[in-house]
Amino acid sequence: MPQTNKIFRHLAALFCLALVGLSPALARDSADIAKIFDSGVSAYDAGNYEQAFKIWWDLRYEDLAAMRNLAMMLRKGQGVAKDPKKAEELFQRAAEAGLPTAQADLADMFLKGEAGPPDLASALPLLEAAAAANHPTAQFQLGELYETGAPPLVPQNLEVARQLYAAAAGHGMKEAADRLRVVGPPAVQQQQQPLQPGASDASAPVRPLGP
DSSP states (O other): OOOOOOEEEOOTTSSSSGGGTGGGGGGOHHHHHHHHHHHHHHHHHHOOOOHHHHHTTTTTTTTHHHHHHHHHHHHTTSSSSSOOOHHHHHHHHHHHTOOOOHHHOOOOOOHHTSSSSSOHHHHHHHHHHHTTTTTTHHHHHHHHHHHOTTTTTTTOOOOHHHEEEEEEEETTOOHOOOHHHHHOOOOOOOOOOOTTTEEESOOOEEOOOOO
């Protein structure tokens, strides 16, 4: 199973501050946020997780990428005590604001039952939203569900599974390409879509968004 634990780089101003509940009057400008955010990336890359966590914590109401990175670190216990419930809370806020990687991360937590019993019903709409935004891990996991079926929520549908695996493989996911060789190619090859903001494969800090 692919891991969903990459940090993001900077999201800049893709998402409105109102989505995460901070008055714009209290906000720093985007250049200041980017500079502070990148100092967190430098600390993370150097293995100074405690410092990175502190830096991003200060930005949690101003930058969704920082919020998602905090959730990832709480999920893994990097620079802070492992806290699945708090990680879930932060992922939820970023997911509700429309960040595909947070949607995929939260879905993965629900599927694995990291903060409670496994919960496919909660994971499914998050996987669907992230997959629609071309998040390869979400596409792969959703493809697995359609390949085997998960009644009554997910009917078995090999063609849908093939389409999802093909989309994830097109974004470079080896596991999806391997699975596609087993189930065969989709009947109709869909045109490859570019990755959407926040839809990069997820297993490190969030970096500048893009493919």
